[in-house]
Amino acid sequence: MKRLAELGLRHLEIEFVRGVKMGQDTAKEIRALAEEHDISLTVHAPYYVNLNSAEPQKISASKDRIIQAARVGAWAGATSVTFHAAYYHDDDPEEVYGRVKCSMEDMLERLDDEGIAIRLSPETTGGPSQFGTLEELVRLGVDIPGVYPCVDFSHLFARSLGEFNTYEHFQGALQLIKDNLGAGALQEQHIHLSGIEYGPKGEKRHLPLEETEFRYGDVLKALVDFDVAGWLTCESPILEEDALILQGLYDELKST
Ligand SMILES: [Zn+2]
Structure with a gap:
């Protein structure tokens, strides 16, 4: 945070791309430092996410990873958590849309239940x-x-x-x-x-x-x-x- 402030940069994305291993204490420390140096924060959830997996347990694990990234991100004072939502495989994109939407609604309900205030922001992805x-x-x-x-x-x-x-x-x-x-x-x-x-x-x-x-x-x-x-x-x-x-x-x- 200090280095970013010295450089004149004002934003940082916390990259949980290989897993969320940060605890509440560290997240809170980050929050204090970010506030002190006037740096805004967002979060990138793990890459291992596929809300259109053929295996239900993988969808459920994907949602857990996103929620965990959201939870820790919210502790750190981040505003938005992004993730690559799904692969089409050979499925009709319309069906994939329906499944992603359903998972999104489920995750938002869980965030709401837990009182986690952070935006879920699926990312535009790089491949067809x-x-x-x-x-x-x-x-x-x-x-x-x-x-x-x-x-x-x-x-x-x-x-x-x-x-x-x-x-x-x-x-x-x-x-x-x-x-x-x-x-x-x-x-x-x-x-x-x-x-x-x-x-x-x-x-x-x-x-x-x-x-x-x-x-x-x-x-x-x-x-x-x-x-x-x-x-x-x-x-x-x-x-x-x-x-x-x-x-x-x-x-x-x-x-x-
Ligand atoms: Zn990304």
């Missing part, structure tokens, strides 16, 4: 085998009030095999959210951004900004033009270096 187009996630938000997508713009670029890569596309994505979930959604937007490389199956790996074809500068421009607020995490392999590039570019666009 994964549930999580922006349209699917916006639809979830329409069907379940209080659910908002975590928009990973780099994933949308990768899953479109490079097509989603213009200012108009980025603007269109923000407009879709605004039209369906309200202008307020863009005031508390969970966002991921990084360089990325794709192949025939979508996302291959994250890249440093300098090495990507993805036009992240135009994403920032769209965010500024739509007056988007919220939490942006840089998921580049060179985290703070690239985060500083994004922050610098954003500040520059914002001031012109």
Whole structure:
């Protein structure tokens, strides 16, 4: 937290991607430090999640992992927890949508019962085998009030095999959210951004900004033009270096 503040960065995503191993004491310590240094927090739940598994016990374990990430995230004062919701396998996307929706409702009920106040934000995913187009996630938000997508713009670029890569596309994505979930959604937007490389199956790996074809500068421009607020995490392999590039570019666009 101290280092982030020194660098002039203002947000951190707690990456529970390989499992939630943090206890309440550490989470509370993080909360105090984040408040002291004025840093906002979000959480990434474990990768081992599939709300469309053929095995019911795997769906149940997936929900438990998301809930655990949400619980610890809430202790730390995080605002939103994101996760990659499901794989389609060979199922009809409409059926997958129904199953994800059902799991989302179940998890929200459990969070509510436990009094855990944190947003569940399924993420736009990087490959066509994964549930999580922006349209699917916006639809979830329409069907379940209080659910908002975590928009990973780099994933949308990768899953479109490079097509989603213009200012108009980025603007269109923000407009879709605004039209369906309200202008307020863009005031508390969970966002991921990084360089990325794709192949025939979508996302291959994250890249440093300098090495990507993805036009992240135009994403920032769209965010500024739509007056988007919220939490942006840089998921580049060179985290703070690239985060500083994004922050610098954003500040520059914002001031012109
Ligand atoms: Zn992710």
